[in-house]
Amino acid sequence: MREKPTAGRAANAVGATTPNGGAGSTPGGAGGPAVRTEGLWKIYPQEPRPVEAVRGVDLEVAAGEFVAMAGPSGSGKTTVLNLLGGLTRPSKGKVWIGGREISELPDRELAKVRLSRIGFVFQSYNLLPVLTAAENAEFTMLLQGVPARERRERVRRLFAEVGLEGLENRMPPKLSGGQQQRVAVARAVLAEPALVLADEPTANLDSSTAEALLDVMEKLNREKGTTFVFSTHDPRVMERAGRLIRLVDGRVEE
Numbered sequence: 001m002r003e004k005p006t007a008g009r010a011a012n013a014v015g016a017t018t019p020n021g022g023a024g025s026t027p028g029g030a031g032g033p034a035v036r037t038e039g040l041w042k043i044y045p046q047e048p049r050p051v052e053a054v055r056g057v058d059l060e061v062a063a064g065e066f067v068a069m070a071g072p073s074g075s076g077k078t079t080v081l082n083l084l085g086g087l088t089r090p091s092k093g094k095v096w097i098g099g100r101e102i103s104e105l106p107d108r109e110l111a112k113v114r115l116s117r118i119g120f121v122f123q124s125y126n127l128l129p130v131l132t133a134a135e136n137a138e139f140t141m142l143l144q145g146v147p148a149r150e151r152r153e154r155v156r157r158l159f160a161e162v163g164l165e166g167l168e169n170r171m172p173p174k175l176s177g178g179q180q181q182r183v184a185v186a187r188a189v190l191a192e193p194a195l196v197l198a199d200e201p202t203a204n205l206d207s208s209t210a211e212a213l214l215d216v217m218e219k220l221n222r223e224k225g226t227t228f229v230f231s232t233h234d235p236r237v238m239e240r241a242g243r244l245i246r247l248v249d250g251r252v253e254e
């Protein structure tokens, strides 16, 4: 996140949601898409001239889709994900999460939408450095009121699945990039939000670890109907995506 965060970020930064988050049903709107945009622009004020990072993006992702967003560095992938998740406000255009238009919501309302529906995996992980790996992974469930024993059990199972066993008590600064990334993914998905937005979730992982992580995400997608939107440079992710959205210079290339 290079932009100044809006209010409520402490909560949304960990990708919180309500228990069972409505996954499997459409978040917030009967039968509609999980997320949709119309004429979306993001212009960053910048010297000597403003940066047009996103230039008129129209997207629709149905509930239960597993979508990858690819494009060269600087094409706007992170910016689009931040707009989809209500972490950044559009300069122009609209975003719907479920049936709800979020671009004009007051900060507090927006924070609630993020908290109840969306799991974020940030390109830079954004783990809390003063909490252990397991505590980071548990954090969203803690906000949801999942009992401690259940939280620990879910963390234990997922850590085993993605090769983090034995690292439960390690602090993030003492984990490798790839390990931090897996903790960040765990934090986002353990809470079972209806929509997961993941910014290059496999970027620092070797093949077998990346595959294991994709297995976990696919399983959630299949079993809980969780909608996934990833940005990626990774052919392994593109291959396994149900659909590929190509972004070039802030626009969707059909």
Ligand SMILES: Nc1ncnc2c1ncn2[C@@H]1O[C@H](COP(=O)(O)OP(=O)(O)OP(=O)(O)O)[C@@H](O)[C@H]1O
Binding pocket: 002, 003, 044, 045, 046, 051, 052, 053, 071, 072, 073, 074, 075, 076, 077, 078, 079, 080, 123
């Ligand atoms: N906060 C900001 N202020 C000014 N310009 C920004 C800001 N954030 C991003 N940009 C610019 O917007 C454009 C899109 O950036 P973005 O991070 O969305 O690209 P990306 O596709 O995610 O790239 P990468 O693959 O390298 O992660 C780039 O030109 C970038 O320099």
Ligand SMILES: [Mg+2]
Binding pocket: 077, 078, 079, 123, 199
């Ligand atoms: Mg990026």
